[in-house]
Amino acid sequence: MIKIFSGSVIGLSLLLTLLTFSSATGQNAALSGYIKDASTGETLLGANVIFLETMKGTSSNNSGFYVFSSVKPGTYTLVSTYVGYNRYEQEITLKPGDDITFDIELVPESFETEEVIITADQIEQEKQNVGRIDISTDIIKDIPSVFEADVFRSIQLLPGVKSASDFSSGLYIRGGGPDQTLILLDRTTVYNPSHFFGFFSTFNPSAIKDIQLYKGGYPAKYGGRLGSVLDIYNKDGNRNRTAGDFTVGFLASRATIEGPTNSGSYMLAVRRSTIEPILSALEGSVDGIPEAFYFYDVNGKLNYDINSDNKLSLGFYTGADYVRVPFADDAEAKLRYGNVTGSLNWTHLFSSRLFSNITLTTSHYFNEPELSLGGTPIEQENTVLDYSLRADLQYLPNDEHEIETGIWTGRNLLRFNSSFDGEETFSSRIAPMYLSAYVQDTWRPSLKWKFTGGVLTNYFSEGDFVRVDPRISVEHYLTSKTRLQLAFGGYSQFLTLITNEAFSGFDTWLTTGEGVSPAYGWQYIAGLKTQPFESYRFDVELYYRTMEDLFELDPRVPDVAGLPYSDIFRFGEGRAYGVELFLQKGMGDLTGFVGYTFGVSERKFPGVNVNPETGKERYYSPKYDRTHDIKAALTYSLTKSWDITTTFTYATGQAYTLPASRSQLISDPFTDEVGDFFTVQRVNDARLPAYHRMDIGATYKHSFFGVGDAELQIQVINVYNRSNVWFYQYDFNENPIDRSAINLLPTIPNLSYSVTF
Numbered sequence: 001m002i003k004i005f006s007g008s009v010i011g012l013s014l015l016l017t018l019l020t021f022s023s024a025t026g027q028n029a030a031l032s033g034y035i036k037d038a039s040t041g042e043t044l045l046g047a048n049v050i051f052l053e054t055m056k057g058t059s060s061n062n063s064g065f066y067v068f069s070s071v072k073p074g075t076y077t078l079v080s081t082y083v084g085y086n087r088y089e090q091e092i093t094l095k096p097g098d099d100i101t102f103d104i105e106l107v108p109e110s111f112e113t114e115e116v117i118i119t120a121d122q123i124e125q126e127k128q129n130v131g132r133i134d135i136s137t138d139i140i141k142d143i144p145s146v147f148e149a150d151v152f153r154s155i156q157l158l159p160g161v162k163s164a165s166d167f168s169s170g171l172y173i174r175g176g177g178p179d180q181t182l183i184l185l186d187r188t189t190v191y192n193p194s195h196f197f198g199f200f201s202t203f204n205p206s207a208i209k210d211i212q213l214y215k216g217g218y219p220a221k222y223g224g225r226l227g228s229v230l231d232i233y234n235k236d237g238n239r240n241r242t243a244g245d246f247t248v249g250f251l252a253s254r255a256t257i258e259g260p261t262n263s264g265s266y267m268l269a270v271r272r273s274t275i276e277p278i279l280s281a282l283e284g285s286v287d288g289i290p291e292a293f294y295f296y297d298v299n300g301k302l303n304y305d306i307n308s309d310n311k312l313s314l315g316f317y318t319g320a321d322y323v324r325v326p327f328a329d330d331a332e333a334k335l336r337y338g339n340v341t342g343s344l345n346w347t348h349l350f351s352s353r354l355f356s357n358i359t360l361t362t363s364h365y366f367n368e369p370e371l372s373l374g375g376t377p378i379e380q381e382n383t384v385l386d387y388s389l390r391a392d393l394q395y396l397p398n399d400e401h402e403i404e405t406g407i408w409t410g411r412n413l414l415r416f417n418s419s420f421d422g423e424e425t426f427s428s429r430i431a432p433m434y435l436s437a438y439v440q441d442t443w444r445p446s447l448k449w450k451f452t453g454g455v456l457t458n459y460f461s462e463g464d465f466v467r468v469d470p471r472i473s474v475e476h477y478l479t480s481k482t483r484l485q486l487a488f489g490g491y492s493q494f495l496t497l498i499t500n501e502a503f504s505g506f507d508t509w510l511t512t513g514e515g516v517s518p519a520y521g522w523q524y525i526a527g528l529k530t531q532p533f534e535s536y537r538f539d540v541e542l543y544y545r546t547m548e549d550l551f552e553l554d555p556r557v558p559d560v561a562g563l564p565y566s567d568i569f570r571f572g573e574g575r576a577y578g579v580e581l582f583l584q585k586g587m588g589d590l591t592g593f594v595g596y597t598f599g600v601s602e603r604k605f606p607g608v609n610v611n612p613e614t615g616k617e618r619y620y621s622p623k624y625d626r627t628h629d630i631k632a633a634l635t636y637s638l639t640k641s642w643d644i645t646t647t648f649t650y651a652t653g654q655a656y657t658l659p660a661s662r663s664q665l666i667s668d669p670f671t672d673e674v675g676d677f678f679t680v681q682r683v684n685d686a687r688l689p690a691y692h693r694m695d696i697g698a699t700y701k702h703s704f705f706g707v708g709d710a711e712l713q714i715q716v717i718n719v720y721n722r723s724n725v726w727f728y729q730y731d732f733n734e735n736p737i738d739r740s741a742i743n744l745l746p747t748i749p750n751l752s753y754s755v756t757f
Contacts, residue, residue: 027073027096027097028070028071028072028073028096029070029071029072029073029094029095029096029097029098029099029100030067030068030069030070030071030098030099030100030352030353031067031068031071031078031092031094031098031100031102031352032065032066032067032068032069032100032101032102032352033065033066033101033102033103033104034060034063034064034065034066034103034104035047035049035060035064035066035080035082035103035104035105035106036064036103036104036105036106037085037105037106037108038105038106038107038108039107039108039240040238040239040240040243041236041238041239041240041260041265042209042235042236042237042238042239043060043063043064043065043236044060044064044082044085044106044210045060045061045062045063045064045209045210045212045233046059046060046082046134046210046212047059047060047064047066047080047081047082047085047104047106048080048081048082049066049078049079049080049104050078050079050080051068051071051076051077051078051079052076052077052078052079053074053076053077054076055447056068056399056447061355061394062210062212062231062233062357063347063355063357065349065355066104067352067353067355067396068399069352069353069396069397069398069399070397070398070399071094071399072094073094073095073096073098074093074094075091075092075093075094076091076092076093076094077089077090077091077092078090078091078092078102078104080104080106081106082106083134083136083586084108084109084136084138085106085107085108085109086106086107086108086109088104088105088106088107090104099351099352101308101352129473129475129485130216130217130473130475130485130486130487130525130527130541131214131215131216131217131218131228131487131525131527131541131543132212132213132214132215132218133158133212133213133215134210134211134212134213135151135154135155135158135211135212135213136211137205137208137209137211139154139633140154140205140208140211141205141754142635142643142645142697142699143157143633143645143647143697144645144646144647144695144696144697144715144716144717144750145200145695145715145717145750148200148249148250148251148252148752149205150169150200150201150203150205151201151203151205151208151211151232152169152170152171152193152200152201152203153169153200153201155171155211155213155230156169156171157595157631157633157647157649158213158215158582158595158631159580159581159582159595159596159597159629159631160173160174160215160541160543160578160580160597160599161173161213161215162599162624162626162629162651163624164623164624164654165726165744166693166724166726166744166745167199167726167744168199169193169194169199169200169201170194170499171228171230172624173215173216173227173228174215174216174227174228174543174545174576174578174599174601175227175545175574175575175576175577175578175599175600175601175602175625176226176227176228176545176547176576176601177497177499177622177624178497178499179225179493179495179496179497179499179509180225180226180227180228180493181225181227181228181229181230182222182223182224182225182228182229182230183230183232184229184230184231184232185203185232185233185234185315185317185341185343186232186233186234186301186313186315186341186343186345187343187345187357187359187361187390188315188341188342188343188359188361188362188363188388189341189361189363189386189388190202190317190339190341190363190365191339191363191365191384191386191509192337192338192339192365192367192507193339195295195297195319195321196251196273196295196321202297202317202319202339203232204254204256204269204271204297204299206245206247206254206255206256206269206271207234207235207256207267207269207299208232208233208234208235209233209234209235209236210232210233211230211231211232211233212229212230212231212232213228213229213230213231214228214229214230214231215228215541216228216487216523216525216543216545217471217473217487217488217489217523217525217543218471218489219404219440219452219454219471220404220438220439220440220454220455220456220469220471221392221404221406221438221440221454221456223408223436223438223456223458223469223491223492224434224436224458224492224493224494224495225491225493226491226492226493226519226520226521226545226547227491227545234267234299234301234315234317235258235267235269235301236265236267236301236303236313237258237259237260237264237265237266237267237301237302237303238258238259238260238265238267239260239264239265240260241259241260242257242258242259242260243257243258243259243756243757244256244257244258244756244757245708245754245755245756245757246754246755247752247753247754247755248274248752248753248754249274249750249751249752250274250275250750250751250752251273251274251275252271252272252273252274252275252295253271253272253274254269254270254271254272255269255270255271256268256269256270257269261302261303261304263304263305263306264302264303264304264305264311265302265303266300266301266302266303267299267300267301268298268299268300269298269299269300270296270297270298270299271296271297271298272294272295272296273293273294273295273296275293276293276294291324291325291326291332292322292323292324293321293322293323293324294321294322295319295320295321295322296319296320297317297318297319297320298316298317298318298319299315299316299317300315300316300317301313301314301315301316302314302315308349309348309349309350310346310347310348310349311346311347312344312345312346312347313343313344313345313347314342314343314344314345315342315343315345316340316341316342316343317339317340317341317342318338318339318340318341319338319339319340320336320337320338320339321335321336321337321338322334322335322336323335330373330374330375331371331372331373331374332371332372333369333370333371333372334369334370334371334372335368335369335370336366336368337365337366337367337368337369337507338365338366339363339364339365339366340362340363340364341361341362341363341364342361342362342363343359343360343361343362344359344360344361345357345358345359346358346359353395353396353397354393354394354395354396355393355394355395356391356392356393356394357390357391357392358389358390358391358392359389359390359391360388360389361386361387361388361389361390361410362385362386362387362388363384363385363386364383364384364385364386365383365384365509366381366382366383367380367381367382367383367507367508368380368381368382376420376421377419377421377422378418378419378420378421379418379419380416380417380418380419381415381416381417381418382414382415382416382417382507382508382509383413383414383415384412384413384414384509385412385413385414386410386411386412386413387410387411388408388409388410388411389407389408389409389410390406390407390408391406391407392404392405392406393405393406399444400443400444400445401441401442401443401444402441402442403439403440403441403442404438404439404440404441404442404454405437405438405439405440406437406438407435407436407437407438408434408435408436408437409433409434409435409436410433410434411431411432411433411434412430412431412432412434412511413429413430413431414428414429414430414431414432414509414510414511415428415429416428416508416510425559426560428510428565430462430511430513432460432461432462432494432511433459433460433461434458434459434460434461434494435458435459436456436457436458436459437456437457438454438455438456438457439454439455440452440453440454440455440471441453441454447477448476448477449474449475449476449477450474450475450476451472451473451474451475452471452472452473452474452475453470453471453472453473454470454471454472455468455469455470455471456468456469456471457469458492458494460494460512460518462494462511462512462513462514463512463513463514463516463517463518465494465512465517465518467492467518467520468490469489469490469491469492470489470490471487471488471489471490472487472488472489473485473486473487473488474486474487481530481531481532482528482529482530482531483527483528483529483530484526484527484528485525485526485527485528485529486525486526486527487523487524487525487526487527488522488523488524488525489522489523490520490521490522491520491521491522491523492518492519492520493518493519493520494511494512494518495509495510495511495512496509496510496511496519496550496551496552497509497510498510498552498553510553512551513565513566514565514566515564515565515566516551516565516566516569517549517551517571518549519547519548519549519550519551520548520549521545521546521547521548522545522546523543523544523545524543524544524545525541525542525543525544526541526542526543527539527540527541527542528540528541534587535585535586535587535588536583536584536585536586537582537583537584537585537586538581538582538583538584539580539581539582540579540580540581540582541579541580541582542577542578542579542580543576543577543578543579543580544575544576544577545575545576545577546573546574546575547573547574547575547576548573549571549573550571550572550573550574550603550605551569551570551571552569552570552572553568553569553570554568554569554570555570556570556607570605570606571605571606572603572604572605572606572608573603573604574601574602574603574604575601575602575619576599576600576601576602577599577600578597578598578599578600579597579598579599580595580596580597580599581595581596581597582594582595583595589636589637590634590635590636590637591634591635592632592633592634592635593632593633593634594630594631594632594634595629595630595631595632596628596629596630596631597626597628597629598627598628598629599625599626599627599629600621600625600627601621601622601624601625602619602620602621602622602625603619603620603621603622604617604618604619604620605617608620608683609682609683609685618682620655620682620683620684620685621655621684622655622684623654623655623656623684624654625654625655625684626651626652626654626691627652628650628651628652629649629650629651629652630648630649630650630651631647631648631649631650632646632647632648633645633646633647634646634647640701641700641701641702642698642699642700642701643698643699643701644696644697644698644699645696645697645698645699646694646695646696646697647694647695648692648693648694648695649691649692649693649694650690650691650692651690651691651692652687652690652691653687653688653689653690653691653725654687654688654691655684655685655686655687655688656684656686656687656688656727656728657681657682657683657684657685657686658681658685658686659681659730659737688725688727688728689724689725691724692722692724693717693718693722693724693745694718694719694720694722695715695716695717695718695719696715696716696719697713697714697715697716697750698713698714698715699711699712699713699714700712700714704755704757707757708755708756708757709755709756709757710753710754710755710756711753711754712751712752712753713750713751713752713753713754714749714750714751715749715750715751715752716747716748716749716750717745717747717748717749717750718745718746718747718748719747720747721746721747723741723743723746724743724744724745725741725742725743725744726741726742726743726744727741727742728740728741728742729741729742
């Protein structure tokens with residue numbers, strides 16, 4: 001605890017020192033403001049802004065706010081750019097001592113007919129930090145998907161991001177499992193963001209404004225996960241007029257309404273499954289069809305501007321799945337799971353140089369499966385309650401330094417209970433406190449160099465653990481269009497997720513405790529980011545990760561009832577390394593990206609894959625490891641009304657454990673009772689056949705009776721009907737053993753219709 005508070009004191013002392021120092025820059029001028037969408041008034045996160053004469057620039061922060069804290073007096077050409085918007089250009093004169101607030105409004109491409117020019121200056125690359133990719137919600141809506149546009153399905157097309165199967169929206173990033181990615185919605189942790197058995201995520205693309213993915217090397221303000229961060233922000237709502245949209249789809253339909261208020265804006269988005277009529281038609285003719293099934297989610301946000309320096313926003317999300325499936329004459333399964341989140345955010349401008357965000361958050365994940373076998377109930381309950389307070393300060397004393405510091409503190413309540421026929425078989429209730437504090441300085445000594453150094457200190461009360469995670473990155477402009485990036489950092493994790501790659505509905509979160517140390521690891525990243533031609537981007541990143549003190553439920557423990565908490569786990573280590581190539585084209589009739597990943601992910605646990613010669617365990621590949629991965633998403637504009645989109649994926653087959661033999665032993669000579677014994681080869685030492693699939697979609701854009709814009713989407717999933725293997729099923733009653741393949745998605749057509757008004 002002392003280390004954490006001392007870290008905060010150091011950070012605040014540093015800020016006070018810099019506040020004193022900044023008074024010496026009083027003869028220079030300051031310019032700050034928000035960058036907004038001209039049509040809706042929404043702030044734009046990560047928008048670029050630059051003084052053309054000096055080539056000094058910055059980008060808007062996660063509140064859409066930009067700052068030039070120390071500018072020599074003079075007349076400049078202010079230029080702002082953002083993907084999907086027309087270039088903004090304005091002459092501005094700054095006098096000694098000026099402190100000017102100047103908001104910038106960018107016009108979306110579709111609002112003007114002339115060609116959009118995207119500059120290739122180095123500021124255009126400003127937000128392309130090491131390991132980071134920003135994803136447009138327009139891309140998510142356009143990419144062909146199974147039944148429904150989905151955030152996670154689109155992210156899975158990026159290099160370094162893998163999926164477990166066609167039926168899982170889980171994110172497996174750079175060799176880590178889903179629990180190694182911190183997922184935030186409006187600065188609030190989301191613990192199980194999935195719907196429809198993991199088929200797609202809980203994030204409604206119509207409600208989302210901005211998506212930032214840090215595949216690795218993420219900055220000190222984020223913590224609690226070993227691998228990556230997915231930071232998602234809901235729309236604030238249209239500040240200029242009442243607007244909305246609705247989409248009718250095969251699996252789900254959604255609607256959004258947004259508009260201005262007297263001192264702010266609002267947004268409300270709802271989505272619900274519409275597959276029930278199809279399930280009813282199939283019931284009785286197809287085995288395993290649910291008797292009841294639905295899911296829903298609701299996103300909302302209300303914004304209130306107290307004045308130009310103080311803004312409040314209240315955001316919430318709620319969503320759940322319910323399913324009841326009979327699987328025998330006297331047996332059925334019921335499942336209800338979902339999330340509820342809320343956040344209250346206060347943004348305050350102390351001055352043009354000092355910016356703050358304070359957020360109260362709550363997050364509730366619940367998972368309540370129930371089986372009934374011959375009238376005997378088997379029940380389980382897993383819940384996570386998270387209440388937190390986040391406070392962040394951003395200070396810019398001059399154009400060379402950007403100081404950030406803050407704290408994140410709260411309490412988790414994790415409950416896990418199971419019972420059989422009304423009798424409790426296991427019960428766990430853990431209520432740890434957590435506290436983290438960070439300080440970070442981004443130093444730009446010249447146009448060619450940028451250094452970012454920071455430290456995050458974590459405290460976790462369950463086990464009284466303290467961990468200090470240093471982070472550093474270096475960026476050098478070899479030319480105005482080529483950047484070399486290096487990053488190194490330490491990362492700690494206090495939670496672990498017990499998950500099934502095939503179905504996320506039973507996901508269970510557990511935490512460190514007495515005898516269960518936090519996992520930790522180091523990341524090493526090197527990247528080369530270039531703009532070889534106008535509108536083209538080509539990135540190369542190499543990474544190496546270590547993972548120590550990994551903890552997960554021990555599969556060799558048949559019954560956890562009555563055991564000490566630490567005895568239910570097994571502890572191991574892991575490593576992951578690889579190289580990612582990414583080519584993107586952002587202009588013209590043909591746009592999109594192509595990515596390739598060579599990646600290796602390995603784990604090692606006691607007693608698994610023991611070398612008989614040395615007696616030591618070997619590393620093995622987890623199921624989601626894919627050595628080679630090629631992905632492409634391309635869109636071609638045939639006319640102003642018609643777009644054609646195609647996606648293609650090729651990946652090395654997943655690792656699996658191959659059964660080696662079966663033996664039978666008469667265990668009771670009087671009854672001739674036979675016992676079966678199976679032996680397997682080394683864990684995950686075999687591979688399924690390679691996975692590949694192509695999807696194609698066509699979008700027709702037109703006017704909806706003159707009151708709005710409409711889109712008709714026609715899509716075909718798995719165009720050439722590739723029989724990708726999900727897993728193998730073995731019939732041990734046959735001799736020799738019979739093996740049959742259980743395949744993933746066949747060719748599936750999809751149709752949806754959207755209207756925006």
